[in-house]
Amino acid sequence: MSTPIVQLEDFKKTYQSGDIQVHAVRGVNLTVQAGEFIAVMGASGSGKSTLMNTVGCLDRPSGGRFMLDGVDVSKLDRDQLADLRNQKIGFVFQGFHLLARTSALENCELPMLYARPSKSASAQKARAMKSLEQVGLGQRFDHTPNQLSGGQQQRVAIARALVNDPKLLLADEPTGNLDSQTSIEIMGIFQQLNDAGMTIMMVTHELDVASYAKRMVVMRDGRIVRDEQVGPRHNAAEELGKLTREQAAVNLAP
Amino acid sequence: MxxxxxxxxxxxxxxxxxxxxxxxxxxxxxxxxxxxxxxxxxxxxxxxxxxxIASMGQNVVQVMSGNSRRGGVSMGFGSAGTLTKEDYDAIRKDVKGIAGISPEVRNNAQVAVGNKNARVSVMGVGADYPTIRAWKFADGDNFNEGDVQRAGKVALIGKTTAVALFGEGESPVGQIVRIGSAPFTIVGLLAPKGMSMYGSDQDDVILMPYTSSMKRLAGGTSFRSFMVQVEDPKNIDGVQAQITELLRERHRTTEETDDFMTRNQQEISExxxxxxxxxxxxxxxxxxxxxxxxxxxxxxxxxxxxxxxxxxxxxxxxxxxxxxxxxxxxxxxxxxxxxxxxxxxxxxxxxxxxxxxxxxxxxxxxxxxxxxxxxxxxxxxxxxxxxxxxxxxxxxxxxxxxxxx
Structure with missing residues (x-):
């Protein structure tokens, strides 16, 4: 078997909040293989955000071991963590986090600005353009975030996450700010990417959204309490068709 | 990158x-x-x-009479009138490396032509004066040593005064003006020099032989200052020292009791x-x-x-x-x-x-x-x-x- 993308062994994270020690994560073992689409669920305070921050190399574990694509993250310094994020991880956030007053294309180029070695300006532009076309926004490359709908902004964010060809796409509540139809569209993009081989790890508290993943992990009080394959898996194309029919029915009704 | x-x-x-x-x-x-x-x-x-400062003349040492360091109230340099005709002759004869020397006597006098008259600063100077101050002539020429000897009734006129008395474009050369109570013939019109470093108009002036000024205008026997032009600019300090030494000998003074002061252009400009x-x-x-x-x-x-x-x-x-x-x-x-x-x-x-x-x-x-x-x-x-x-x-x-x- 090849190297797992994510390998957490007895991962612990403790924060010091004033005089109190907060045990955010109390020993988690999790392995994510290449090609998986995993949803992490849990109530707020369950430790899922801490888990995501660590998997995203934004933070280091205070106990246990975390290997990302075979690299032991615990031993890296700030700059090495930054490089690792740049090369191996693509982030998609709940609040999109695009740069305001900056075109979709320039937003997509952002991770490439920090890549070492860096590509030429024209290569960066071409790669960003390709990424935007992948999420169906090739026509709107020169739009700024405030000229785009929420769903379109999230697509730009996904395109941005893809430009450095990451090993893992990390999504933190990617549909939290979106209506149900756009949520399904975004999940459709994730399913397409996953079908093409991208490993995706997604945090959500909506069971409905989690059902688009292949595997579901539920956390509570800093521990994994359930880890299973998704039973009846949603297919974005089908769900979207269903939704459109329902809306049409509503519209037809007097 | x-x-x-x-x-x-x-x-x-x-x-x-x-x-x-x-x-x-x-x-x-x-x-x-x-x-x-x-x-x-x-x-x-x-x-x-x-x-x-350059308009004051080239390579010039100024010798001024009077000494503000002496006495209770200073009247300024030039006010004491300690420089005499004998001092002038002695410097002229004994100091080596001099290109020219001219005394300066300053008066204000009423100057009149026809019905126009003006109060003008009149300076009594030697024949070397225009050369020392690098003052060119717009018209006419300088008075000569002979005019100085005989206290001739000749004068040079500055541009501003000429315009005031004769109007623009009219050459004053050859005209007769009354300065004080005596008639003088204008022999030269001086080229304009502009403002002095103290802000006064250097062209509002009449120059005449110092002998004429002393005899016909103010009287008196002492000079306000001498302007000495040095032959070799490198020798300016040497000439200044010679003059100081000579005058101290003549006036029987020391550095503390000097009744005159010498300075060169370098010092002024500094x-x-x-x-x-x-x-x-x-x-x-x-x-x-x-x-x-x-x-x-x-x-x-x-x-x-x-x-x-x-x-x-x-x-x-x-x-x-x-x-x-x-x-x-x-x-x-x-x-x-x-x-x-x-x-x-x-x-x-x-x-x-x-x-x-x-x-x-x-x-x-x-x-x-x-x-x-x-x-x-x-x-x-x-x-x-x-x-x-x-x-x-x-x-x-x-x-x-x-x-x-």
Missing amino acids: IVLNALKLALRALKRNTLRSLLTMLGIIIGVAAVISVVSIGNGAKARIEAS VATASSETLTILLGSVAGVSLLVGGIGIMNIMLVSVTERTREIGVRLAVGARGRDILMQFLIEAVTLSIVGGLIGVLLGWLASERLSSLMQTPTLIATNSVIMAFCSSALIGICFGFFPALKASNLDPIEALRYE
Whole structure:
């Protein structure tokens, strides 16, 4: 078997909040293989955000071991963590986090600005353009975030996450700010990417959204309490068709 | 490459906030413009002082009678009248290396032509005087040694006086004017020399042989001063020493009790330029303070900008920017602000000094080094005052920054 993308062994994270020690994560073992689409669920305070921050190399574990694509993250310094994020991880956030007053294309180029070695300006532009076309926004490359709908902004964010060809796409509540139809569209993009081989790890508290993943992990009080394959898996194309029919029915009704 | 990227990012960020960028730059713009215009005015004044000192004559040693260090009340040099005709002859005979010498006797006299009359400064001088002061003739010629010997009723007239008495375009040469109570023939019209370093009009003057002035106008037997021109400029100190020694011997004085004073052009110009330089430094440092205030303005805005863009910094860190990249970005933003401000300031300062020079009728001189200095210091200010905000930005924790509302 090849190297797992994510390998957490007895991962612990403790924060010091004033005089109190907060045990955010109390020993988690999790392995994510290449090609998986995993949803992490849990109530707020369950430790899922801490888990995501660590998997995203934004933070280091205070106990246990975390290997990302075979690299032991615990031993890296700030700059090495930054490089690792740049090369191996693509982030998609709940609040999109695009740069305001900056075109979709320039937003997509952002991770490439920090890549070492860096590509030429024209290569960066071409790669960003390709990424935007992948999420169906090739026509709107020169739009700024405030000229785009929420769903379109999230697509730009996904395109941005893809430009450095990451090993893992990390999504933190990617549909939290979106209506149900756009949520399904975004999940459709994730399913397409996953079908093409991208490993995706997604945090959500909506069971409905989690059902688009292949595997579901539920956390509570800093521990994994359930880890299973998704039973009846949603297919974005089908769900979207269903939704459109329902809306049409509503519209037809007097 | 990192720097180039950072420059690109910085320019993008500044363009996104044009008005704020402009307001931030204002401090630097005003500072640089002030430094440049003040220094250019100072330089212009200095150049003018140097020109008017040069107009006093070339390689000249001035010997003045009187000594303000003696007595309770000083009447100023020249007031004591301790220089005599004998002193004059002795210097002329005994001091080596002299190209020319002329005494100076100053009076004010009523000068009249027909129904026009004016009160004019009349100077009694020797025949060498126009040469010593490098005073050219616009018309006519100098009086000669013979006129001096016989106290001839001849005179030279300055441009301003000539215009006042005869009108513009009329040559006064050959005309008779009454000076005091005696008629004099104008033999030469002096070319205009402009203002003296003390601000008086050097062309409102009548020159005549000192003998004529002493005999026919004021009377008296003493001179206010001598102008001595030295043959070799390198020997100016030697000639000055010879004159001092000779006069001390003749007047039986020592350094403490001297009743005369000698000075050369070098000393005069040193004093004058030193005072104008002091003024320039003073004004320049006031302008420099505004440059500093401009720097603080940049720091202020950069700090606001860092706080405001915390989430942007978080995103950049999340997608793989190192602390150094963020530091560079904000530092270059600050430096770009200050450099662009500096450039605009240079332009404005240049325009201002042009305008001032035409408004105040004073020449201004834009010194290249003041432009370079103002520009470099504005860049330096950008680096210094931009560093702290940039450091603050680069040390942000990505998780905290992303969560920042």
